[in-house]
Amino acid sequence: MLRGVSSPRKPNPARRSERSRQAVLDAARRLVSELGYDKVSIEAIAARAGVGKQTIYRWWPSKGAVIFDSILALSADGESIRLPDTGDLEADLKTVMRATVAEFADPAFEAPVRALTLQVVGDPGLAALYREKLSGPVDEAKKERLRSAQRAGQLAADADLDLVLEVLYAPLYQRWQLRSGALTPEYADRLVEITLRAFAPCA
Amino acid sequence: MLRGVSSPRKPNPARRSERSRQAVLDAARRLVSELGYDKVSIEAIAARAGVGKQTIYRWWPSKGAVIFDSILALSADGESIRLPDTGDLEADLKTVMRATVAEFADPAFEAPVRALTLQVVGDPGLAALYREKLSGPVDEAKKERLRSAQRAGQLAADADLDLVLEVLYAPLYQRWQLRSGALTPEYADRLVEITLRAFAPCA
Structure with a gap:
């Protein structure tokens, strides 16, 4: 149960920035799925996301940090996490x-x-x-x-x-x-x- | 409970070979403990074991294989694995x-x-x-x-x-x-x- 975990919305980055950020996270997650962690590079993530490497380094210090965030983002859907409670x-x-x-x-x-x-x-x-x-x-x-x-x-x-x-x-x-x-x-x-x-x- | 697992003795390699083999396994295990898997190289294992790189490649195809065997060897003490059975x-x-x-x-x-x-x-x-x-x-x-x-x-x-x-x-x-x-x-x-x-x- 990782999906369904929420995190509060970031305080209003420019919409375009947010789009790039999402593109980077999506690219990172997909590349890890396709290639495995070891074979993914910052360059490949940038190319897949359609952004420059510098855009990535502005937000994340390392490949590990991008990938970590990309997986956390799987869980961020804006809802508070809560388990069902039907009484049973x-x-x-x-x-x-x-x-x-x-x-x-x-x-x-x-x-x-x-x-x-x-x-x-x-x-x-x-x-x-x-x-x-x-x-x-x-x-x-x-x-x-x-x-x-x-x-x-x-x-x-x-x-x-x-x-x-x-x-x-x-x-x-x-x-x-x-x-x-x-x-x-x-x-x-x-x-x-x-x-x-x-x-x-x-x- | 990995210690205490046994494997049958290898069929009589020359004693000197067996000594080198043990030295390689010990070196591999110690280096992984000291440096972490990623930082260990075949060269370092050979140097620590006091053997040539070729000696290692004669027995193992890769660094991963040596290290895998070195950890299996932790468990090979010649006794049959058996859990205590006191009735309780x-x-x-x-x-x-x-x-x-x-x-x-x-x-x-x-x-x-x-x-x-x-x-x-x-x-x-x-x-x-x-x-x-x-x-x-x-x-x-x-x-x-x-x-x-x-x-x-x-x-x-x-x-x-x-x-x-x-x-x-x-x-x-x-x-x-x-x-x-x-x-x-x-x-x-x-x-x-x-x-x-x-x-x-x-x-």
Whole structure:
């Protein structure tokens, strides 16, 4: 669930600037999908976006920074991130996890995310930025839904919510990273069922 | 639990060759720990090992191949991999997971494993090799212990053992990869408790 994450609108850059900026981000993301992170250059991004290299360097210090932003932009759609809350935790989490699994099974989505993952895992500074800018806010939104479930008695009141999220998501990320198993709706459902069993309120 | 994995001894290379081979593997692993994967070259490995570059190219086609083998060699100690089986699944898994968490908290161990992880996640061919040579055999040994627990009624008889291993290990790997939380003995214990609760036999 990266799509659907929001960030506040930038304070009014000139419209034309904003168009160039978007073109650069789109170009960066597409090139990473097509070529892989290592083979993408600032020159190629500039050419694909139809801007000069200097335009890119005005906004970003490095190739890594452009690509990081291009992937963050996947998630910025102007809506506040919020998990569904129908009152039925299991149904809501299955909705979310099925969507997440579908994203990771989608080559257009997963290729740039894989490139980002490699950067983040290899670079402690980028990992901190990733937690601050992306995973932190997304996890907080997920925890809001889990807290609502705790109040409704559908999840143990003393459950460690960081651990709940790890048990729910980490198996999927590992399976995706290592290509060690199928990413199916049934798998999404199983992860939800297992997690809810692990953190069920005491009877 | 990568240490403690075995592979059968190679069929008698000349002792001197074997010494050079070991020197190359040690050099590769140390250099990756010190410099990071990207900065290590075949030249540097040869110099550190006190062999010629040609000696390395005789055995390995590429830098990636040497480093992959150097990390596999961490696990090759001549013993058959086997999880403890005292009859108490929870105690045995806690022993194993505490050791695993300690490995991933140890810079000398985790740095080359991180380098390997980045290669494996970025390269589908290497991921297949990794499953065949390393994670497959290790997982099979773990499943043997889980099957013994199923027979003893300590784990649901119909539990999907691949999923059990994912729930047990993937949170740790993710936390280690993203540096998103502490790797402590208590965390190891919690993962075991949560996993056993998730896959408990029906009462």
